[in-house]
Amino acid sequence: MSMNILNVPITSISNLKRSPMEAFEKANKENTGVYVFNREKVVGVMLTQKQYESLNNEIEELYDQMADLVAEKRVLYGNVETFTDEEVRGKIANEPPIIDEDDGWE
Template identity: 60%
Template sequence: MSFKILDVPTTSISEVKKSPTIIFKKAEKENTPVYVFNRGDVAGVMLTQEQYESLTNEIEVLHEQVMDLVVAQRLAIKDLELFSDEEVRGTNADQFLTIDENDGWE
């Protein structure tokens, strides 16, 4: 089996121990994460705060898109069995719910 050589910046654990700041600057300059090797194996990946936040934001957007697609797919089902509020919540369905405007939800 042949492995593809990564075309990304790399460094060693020793270099990270000497100066992590240099590695972060390298990641910023190259605008890509830096793979950290320890004795030939990848020990981890270093990236700047901006890179990390960008990745987590992108993941969040992708999760929302997947959920939107799942909902659209479920709504497209024509013979979907529906249940009333009372069937789902039981006798609590007719009780008035108090709405807390400061509950943290939008």
């Protein structure tokens, strides 16, 4: 079986051991992850901190959008079940609230 050539920056485990910063610099320069190979198999992908955080933020935004769409779908199709405050919070819902003046909130 022949290996497909990826159109992304690559490095080997040996090169990574010699100079890890080189992989990060390549990832930053190419603005993409650097695939790390060990014996012709991809074993990982190196990203800069900025790239990693950007991907995590994008994932969070997509999860938020999915949650909004699921809620919108439920409302549109009438698949909505409501609960009373007592059903959600239990007996504490009927007790007067305890206000802590020193909790740090203005």
